[in-house]
Amino acid sequence: MADEPAPDLEDLGEPIAELRELSHEPPPGFVARLLDRLRRRDLSRQLTTLGWTGFGAVFVEFLKLVFSAFEPSPRDEGGPE
Numbered sequence: 001m002a003d004e005p006a007p008d009l010e011d012l013g014e015p016i017a018e019l020r021e022l023s024h025e026p027p028p029g030f031v032a033r034l035l036d037r038l039r040r041r042d043l044s045r046q047l048t049t050l051g052w053t054g055f056g057a058v059f060v061e062f063l064k065l066v067f068s069a070f071e072p073s074p075r076d077e078g079g080p081e
Helices: 014-022 030-069
Strands: none
């Protein structure tokens, strides 16, 4: 596949020629604005994930605390004092 030569665009037929006429250059700054928007969305996704993960970790630790209050201590089971 890598050894095949690139096809000549003139030999591919009429649809390619029509698409070539439709190509436009993006306005200046478009790519920068697009990348900024993608970075903001990624940052908000990461912060949301961190928030839920942190909330979940605190909730699990709270549940461990509550359930450990109801576990019998070694003194209650007749173990060494």
